[in-house]
Amino acid sequence: MIVTAPSQDQSKNGLRPINLNTDIPGILRLLELVFGASLRAEGRPIIASNELAAQSPAILWRLSPAAAKLSLGFVWEADGRIVGNVTVLTTELPGRYLVVNVAVHPDHRRQGIARLLMQQVENLVRQRGGHQILLQVVKQNSAAVELYNSLNYTTIGSMTNWATSVSRLRRLELNVESVRPPIRELKRQEWRAAYALDCQVLDADLQWPEPLKSDVYKTGFWPRVVNFLNGRQAETWVMHDEASRQLAGLARIESEWGRSHQLTLRVHPTWQGRLERPLLAKLIRRLQSMSRRNVQIDHPDNDELVNALLQEANFQPRRTLTHMRLDLTR
Numbered sequence: 438m439i440v441t442a443p444s445q446d447q448s449k450n451g452l453r454p455i456n457l458n459t460d461i462p463g464i465l466r467l468l469e470l471v472f473g474a475s476l477r478a479e480g481r482p483i484i485a486s487n488e489l490a491a492q493s494p495a496i497l498w499r500l501s502p503a504a505a506k507l508s509l510g511f512v513w514e515a516d517g518r519i520v521g522n523v524t525v526l527t528t529e530l531p532g533r534y535l536v537v538n539v540a541v542h543p544d545h546r547r548q549g550i551a552r553l554l555m556q557q558v559e560n561l562v563r564q565r566g567g568h569q570i571l572l573q574v575v576k577q578n579s580a581a582v583e584l585y586n587s588l589n590y591t592t593i594g595s596m597t598n599w600a601t602s603v604s605r606l607r608r609l610e611l612n613v614e615s616v617r618p619p620i621r622e623l624k625r626q627e628w629r630a631a632y633a634l635d636c637q638v639l640d641a642d643l644q645w646p647e648p649l650k651s652d653v654y655k656t657g658f659w660p661r662v663v664n665f666l667n668g669r670q671a672e673t674w675v676m677h678d679e680a681s682r683q684l685a686g687l688a689r690i691e692s693e694w695g696r697s698h699q700l701t702l703r704v705h706p707t708w709q710g711r712l713e714r715p716l717l718a719k720l721i722r723r724l725q726s727m728s729r730r731n732v733q734i735d736h737p738d739n740d741e742l743v744n745a746l747l748q749e750a751n752f753q754p755r756r757t758l759t760h761m762r763l764d765l766t767r
């Protein structure tokens with residue numbers, strides 16, 4: 438009788454769940470090779486290699502909070518080397534999962550590895566009773582977009598990240614004081630209306646990694662105290678339509694110690710095209726009286742008016758990410 442057993446090398450080939458005890462250095466090497474310096478500079482992939490030095494002893498990877506982010510997912514191993522990876526993240530909403538760090542070594546591409554890794558993710562999420570998988574992909578990355586389309590992911594929309602600094606900002610031509618409806622600060626009792634406007638204008642799944650928190654526009658004494666203790670500050674400016682008694686538009690600046698000022702601009706559909714300039718002009722005036730930091734805004738890439746206004750104000754587009762979703766309700 439001839440007994441055949443897989444050789445040790447063969448047993449190491451193929452797809453398997455991530456093993457935190459052994460895989461982190463290999464995954465980091467792969468992510469470094471595939472995503473390189475440009476994405477690291479943008480805070481992607483999900484962990485930076487300096488958080489988990491590939492040479493650190495295993496016990497240190499296990500203890501690192503960054504390692505926990507890699508713990509759910511799959512790798513593809515070939516001859517003892519990790520040549521494919523996908524990481525799954527849970528979110529605060531039960532049943533909602535994110536996929537990040539999809540990477541295949543250049544020498545092993547177009548062999549179906551990414552497809553199998555992604556199919557395994559779908560199985561995992563189904564087994565856990567999940568109903569939705571979300572991911573972000575650079576809009577121009579046609580290989581990855583093709584991959585996700587072929588696996589029935591649908592496009593939700595694309596968000597462009599724009600950046601500049603307070604000192605480089607250019608004012609928009611406009612007399613902010615004479616615009617109608619007038620721009621004023623969000624009133625304390627209007628936080629629900631502001632949240633509703635935001636949700637109406639922007640699909641919840643275009644917020645990443647978590648959907649907008651319902652109390653994000655809450656103001657008043659305690660939210661201010663909590664913000665102060667966390668080195669944060671936020672102000673929201675609105676245009677209120679007296680006739681319909683609803684918020685027609687809002688603009689917000691969030692500042693956190695040591696980070697860029699983060700802007701938000703939302704205009705109700707019936708007012709689109711008319712309020713963007715005054716609201717952005719107001720934000721720029723406010724920013725010019727604030728600390729001289731970088732400024733960022735993430736905004737839907739198909740909003741051509743705002744794109745033009747941001748360029749006029751001297752923002753530069755940094756990258757556009759397409760958000761895709763797989764619904765597992767069927």
Ligand SMILES: CC(C)(COP(=O)(O)OP(=O)(O)OC[C@H]1O[C@@H](n2cnc3c(N)ncnc32)[C@H](O)[C@@H]1OP(=O)(O)O)[C@@H](O)C(=O)NCCC(=O)NCCS
Pocket residue numbers: 471472538539540541542545546547548549550551552553573574575578579580581583584585587
């Ligand atoms: C995108 C990537 C993960 C694909 O990995 P892969 O193992 O080569 O993909 P697969 O062989 O499983 O291909 C599955 C499908 O994806 C699409 N695809 C993959 N590479 C493609 C390419 N270069 N051009 C067009 N379509 C491509 C095809 O639809 C393909 O099906 P097909 O081979 O039957 O035509 C890989 O190219 C990669 O690591 N790129 C750099 C990192 C990256 O962009 N990650 C995605 C971040 S969101």
